[in-house]
Amino acid sequence: AQSVTQPDIHITVSEGASLELRCNYSYGATPYLFWYVQSPGQGLQLLLKYFSGDTLVQGIKGFEAEFKRSQSSFNLRKPSVHWSDAAEYFCAVGFSGGYNKLIFGAGTRLAVHP
Amino acid sequence: KAGVTQTPRYLIKTRGQQVTLSCSPISGHRSVSWYQQTPGQGLQFLFEYFSETQRNKGNFPGRFSGRQFSNSRSEMNVSTLELGDSALYLCASSLATGLTYEQYFGPGTRLTVT
Numbered sequence: 001a002q003s004v005t006q007p008d009i010h011i012t013v014s015e016g017a018s019l020e021l022r023c024n025y026s027y028g029a030t031p032y033l034f035w036y037v038q039s040p041g042q043g044l045q046l047l048l049k050y051f052s053g054d055t056l057v058q059g060i061k062g063f064e065a066e067f068k069r070s071q072s073s074f075n076l077r078k079p080s081v082h083w084s085d086a087a088e089y090f091c092a093v094g095f096s097g098g099y100n101k102l103i104f105g106a107g108t109r110l111a112v113h114p
Numbered sequence: 115k116a117g118v119t120q121t122p123r124y125l126i127k128t129r130g131q132q133v134t135l136s137c138s139p140i141s142g143h144r145s146v147s148w149y150q151q152t153p154g155q156g157l158q159f160l161f162e163y164f165s166e167t168q169r170n171k172g173n174f175p176g177r178f179s180g181r182q183f184s185n186s187r188s189e190m191n192v193s194t195l196e197l198g199d200s201a202l203y204l205c206a207s208s209l210a211t212g213l214t215y216e217q218y219f220g221p222g223t224r225l226t227v228t
Contacts, residue, residue, distance in 0.1 A: 032214040043118070043204055043219040090157065094214025099170035100147050100206075102217065104157035 002027045004093050006105035013081050014113045021076040021108050023091030032094040033074040034102065035065055039087045047089075050074060061085070086112045116141065118207050118220035126226045132193040135223045139186050139207030145169075146188035147217060148180060151202040160203075163188050164211040192225075200227045 003026045013019055025031055032051050036044040048059025055067040065076045074091060088109045092102040119138045127133050139146050147170075148160040159172040163182035180190040186207075192199055202224050206217035 034216075036219070043221040044206075046216060046218065049216060092157075096213055098214045099164075099211050100145055100162050100208055100214055100217060101159045101170050101172070102147075102149075102157075102214070103159070104149075106156050 002031075002093060002095065002103050004091055004103050004105035006089075006091055006108050008108045009106070010109050010111070012111040012113060015083050016080050019076075019078045019081045019085070019110070021089050021091075021110070023074045023076065023105060024072050025074065025091075025093045025103075026072065027093060027095060029096065030069075032096075032098075033065075033067060034092040034094070035059065035063070035074075035076045036090045036092060037061075037087045038090065038107075044090065047076070081110075081112055083112045083114060086110055118205060118218055120203075120205055120220040120223050122223060123221065124224045124226075126228060127195050128228055129195055129197060131195050132191060133195060133225060134189055134191050135203055135205075135225070137188045137190075137205035137207075137220060139188070139205075140218055143207035143209055143218075144186050145208045145211045145215070146182060146186065147206045147208070148188070148190050149204045149206065150174075151204060151222070152200070157204075160190065162211065169211050195227045197227050199225065201225060 005024045035047040091105040145164045147162040162170040182188045202222045204222045206219045208215040
């Protein structure tokens with residue numbers, strides 16, 4: 001069965017520091033990969049997606065992610081974190097023929113120290 | 115372009131009652147998916163509708179049902195509410211279905227069952 005693992009439940013970084021959030025998936029074929037962000041009491045906002053092609057994808061708010069097939073990973077990165085980035089981040093996977101069903105990871109809650 | 119709207123935003127119900135939640139997708143989007151978000155189970159896919167037909171279904175009991183109207187608006191219904199149904203219910207819209215497309219989420223409906 002398909003699954004998504006986000007190993008880090010909580011991460012704390014200082015403002016201005018770099019950030020990497022980890023995501024590993026389990027799926028036999030090439031997946032469709034997404035990162036979403038959720039602020040308290042809000043819905044999910046799409047940060048970026050990978051469908052095919054260049055394995056380094058750029059998203060909104062200065063985020064990027066790299067698809068590594070050999071490691072079944074899709075880690076999210078940002079070179080310099082801002083206090084407004086504090087939120088919960090979800091990695092999700094979809095599949096060909098999946099009819100828009102997304103499997104989500106458990107999420108990583110990011111705290112940013114001033 | 116207006117985003118995904120969900121009504122109501124908050125709801126309190128008693129065990130045994132039923133509830134109906136509404137979702138209006140982004141204009142031009144024809145697919146609506148529903149997700150349940152709880153602290154214990156995370157984000158779980160409920161079902162997806164396209165052209166008024168359910169195309170995919172998650173692993174939820176039959177008490178959870180939905181429908182889609184000709185204008186792509188969707189409703190989900192939960193009958194015989196249980197305490198465990200307390201959750202944030204999110205709907206997401208996308209252009210089409212079959213594969214996996216970008217999904218845009220609404221702010222959610224917070225359901226509390228007492």
